[in-house]
Amino acid sequence: MNPHLRIARPVTDLATTVAQYRAGLGLEVIGGFAGHDGFDGAMLALPGADWHLEFTVCTSKPVTPTPTAEDLLVIYVENPAEWEARCAALLAARFTEVASHNPYWSRLGRTFADRDGYRVVVQRAAWRPSDSGSGEKLT
Numbered sequence: 001m002n003p004h005l006r007i008a009r010p011v012t013d014l015a016t017t018v019a020q021y022r023a024g025l026g027l028e029v030i031g032g033f034a035g036h037d038g039f040d041g042a043m044l045a046l047p048g049a050d051w052h053l054e055f056t057v058c059t060s061k062p063v064t065p066t067p068t069a070e071d072l073l074v075i076y077v078e079n080p081a082e083w084e085a086r087c088a089a090l091l092a093a094r095f096t097e098v099a100s101h102n103p104y105w106s107r108l109g110r111t112f113a114d115r116d117g118y119r120v121v122v123q124r125a126a127w128r129p130s131d132s133g134s135g136e137k138l139t
Helices: 014-025 080-092 104-108
Strands: 005-010 026-037 037-046 051-058 072-075 096-098 111-112 119-123
Touching: 014 026, 014 037, 014 051, 014 080, 080 111, 080 119, 104 111, 104 119
Parallel strands: 005 051, 072 119
Antiparallel strands: 026 037, 037 051, 096 111, 111 119
């Protein structure tokens, strides 16, 4: 059995965030909940992916999102036309293009921030298990 990964993030406006990620990254809503122990949430994924994002809002004790410049969701898109289309979709979805903190991501990619400051890198390359970001093998 392959494990499934869930990345959970608090957001300030659930409906806006869901709309932004659906339009910008082409994610589909795969589930959600309201009023669950003081939380509302939505889960989004790429079709067929072994991971999904969960965005939540705590209605009883709100949490302020505090992403850093290195909290990244990296999407690899090898085909140049698809990469351009994905970058354009992120801009149309009101993501803001930002400078990458790590220059590695600027060589073949572009970095965008959502309304809460979470960053998405669209890398114009295929992901390979040996990618370490430095060109050196990790041991």
